[in-house]
Amino acid sequence: xxxxxxxxxxxxxxxxxxxxxxxxxxxxxxxxxxxxxxxxxxxxxxxxxxxxxxxxxxxxxxxxxxxxxxxxxxxxxxxxxxxxxxxxxxxxxxxxxxxxxxxxxxxxxxxxxxxxxxxxxxxxxxxxxxxxxxxxxxxxxxxxxxxxxx
Amino acid sequence: xxxxxxxxxxxxxxxxxxxxxxxxxxxxxxxxxxxxxxxxxxxxxxxxxxxxxxxxxxxxxxxxxxxxxxxxxxxxxxxxxxxxxxxxxxxxxxxxxxxxxxxxxxxxxxxxxxxxxxxxxxxxxxxxxxxxxxxxxxxxxxxxxxxxxx
DNA sequence: GTTTATGCAAAACATTTGCATAGTC
DNA sequence: GACTATGCAAATGTTTTGCATAAAC
Numbered sequence: 001x002x003x004x005x006x007x008x009x010x011x012x013x014x015x016x017x018x019x020x021x022x023x024x025x026x027x028x029x030x031x032x033x034x035x036x037x038x039x040x041x042x043x044x045x046x047x048x049x050x051x052x053x054x055x056x057x058x059x060x061x062x063x064x065x066x067x068x069x070x071x072x073x074x075x076x077x078x079x080x081x082x083x084x085x086x087x088x089x090x091x092x093x094x095x096x097x098x099x100x101x102x103x104x105x106x107x108x109x110x111x112x113x114x115x116x117x118x119x120x121x122x123x124x125x126x127x128x129x130x131x132x133x134x135x136x137x138x139x140x141x142x143x144x145x146x147x148x149x150x
Numbered sequence: 151x152x153x154x155x156x157x158x159x160x161x162x163x164x165x166x167x168x169x170x171x172x173x174x175x176x177x178x179x180x181x182x183x184x185x186x187x188x189x190x191x192x193x194x195x196x197x198x199x200x201x202x203x204x205x206x207x208x209x210x211x212x213x214x215x216x217x218x219x220x221x222x223x224x225x226x227x228x229x230x231x232x233x234x235x236x237x238x239x240x241x242x243x244x245x246x247x248x249x250x251x252x253x254x255x256x257x258x259x260x261x262x263x264x265x266x267x268x269x270x271x272x273x274x275x276x277x278x279x280x281x282x283x284x285x286x287x288x289x290x291x292x293x294x295x296x297x298x299x300x
Numbered sequence: 301g302t303t304t305a306t307g308c309a310a311a312a313c314a315t316t317t318g319c320a321t322a323g324t325c
Numbered sequence: 326g327a328c329t330a331t332g333c334a335a336a337t338g339t340t341t342t343g344c345a346t347a348a349a350c
Contacts, residue, residue: 024324024329046314057332062315078282082226082234084314097276110270113263117285120260125290126247130230134282135267140275174304174349196339207307212340234339 010088011037017073028060036068041103042077042085077105078134099139101147108135160238161187167223178210186218191253192227192235227255228284249289251297258285 008016014033019025035051036043049061065086068074075089077096087096087105095108113133121128138147158166164183169175185201186193199211215236218224225239227246237246237255245258263283271278288297 026323026330028331044314055332058314059316059333060331063330076232078228080280080282084232097271097274099276100279106274106276108270108274110273113266116263116266120258121247121285121287123260124247124256124258125293126249126256126285126287127293128285128287129250130286132228132230132282132284132286135271135276135278136280136282137271137276137278143275143277176305176348178306194339205307208339209308209341210306213305 009037014068014073017071018067021067021071023067028056029064031056032061032064036074036088039087042079042087042098042105044083044085048086078132080134080136095133095135097135097137097139099142100136101138101142104139104141106139159187164218164223167221168217171217171221173217178206179214181206182211182214186224186238189237192229192237192248192255194233194235198236228282230284230286245283245285247285247287247289249292250286251288251292254289254291256289 011033014036015025015030018029018033023029031052032048035048039048045062045065048065049056049058052061065074069076069086072089072092074086077085077087077098079085079098080100090107095113096105097108098105114131117131118128141147161183164186165175165180168179168183173179181202182198185198189198195212195215198215199206199208202211215224219226219236222239224236227235227237227248229235229248230250240257245263246255247258248255264281267281268278291297
């Protein structure tokens with residue numbers, strides 16, 4: 001069920017995901033998909049709306065974002081200050097390395113945190129049903145470009 | 151720098167933490183400290199306010215909660231639905247096992263997640279500066295009492 | 301007497317909802 | 326034509342802010 005199909009652009013992937021779920025293809029949704037496809041990093045609902053023509057209703061933005069999260073095309077990202085952002089989702093369940101300097105994010109792979117958590121929880125008599133993890137720091141680029149504090 | 155001093159009650163610990171930081175001892179703050187000390191589980195700012203006399207201003211509640219988080223007496227807890235709650239903080243940095251059935255929470259101890267994250271991040275060329283982790287599931291009590299789905 | 305804290309009201313935000321209209325299938 | 330989606334405006338809910346007053350040190 002991976003989202004990455006053939007060589008579809010992000011915009012096309014979004015539209016296809018909606019179509020697959022039986023949602024109608026409308027002008028506002030196409031506009032939104034294109035706007036999301038252009039994002040370089042995680043964004044907020046309001047931030048996205050500000051990049052759209054003002055004729056596109058606020059409610060449509062929120063409703064569509066919710067659809068896309070449910071469809072697995074987008075995922076939510078929690079910033080350190082508690083701000084809720086969105087970004088394209090490449091995999092099922094995964095975590096992010098969020099650069100607090102440039103705002104970029106990469107997927108955290110090769111990390112078997114799930115197993116560790118399940119084992120530790122069990123030791124507490126706790127039956128794990130889900131978790132939320134965000135990792136903050138400085139990305140390779142920012143370190144190499146001296147943007148990180150010396 | 152642990153907060154757990156002698157045999158102080160939660161309320162006393164809160165007041166002492168404020169005093170140590172040079173904040174003034176006022177009636178509203180004492181009322182708030184007492185109300186927080188009585189909480190059985192994590193709570194929201196508004197929920198707490200509803201338990202306080204209406205003469206205690208909304209702004210005072212929010213301002214004091216922020217102070218207490220900065221002072222390390224309270225910590226923020228993010229629920230699965232994105233709701234931000236607060237609860238007494240027992241340790242420096244730690245994580246919570248949050249029961250989604252009864253709302254209780256216990257600290258996640260004996261988990262060396264920090265090391266695992268640091269190692270994995272490093273492999274990505276990422277310099278870790280912080281992280282946010284919440285674990286959701288069913289606590290021992292809820293499982294034993296059959297509150298968890300069969 | 302200075303300085304800090306409070307309470308109130310208003311402002312600022314983000315998100316949701318009702319509903320008549322318009323657009324898709 | 327039936328059903329879904331949209332846009333608007335208003336409602337909701339939370340958190341923040343300005344400011345004059347009151348309280349603490």
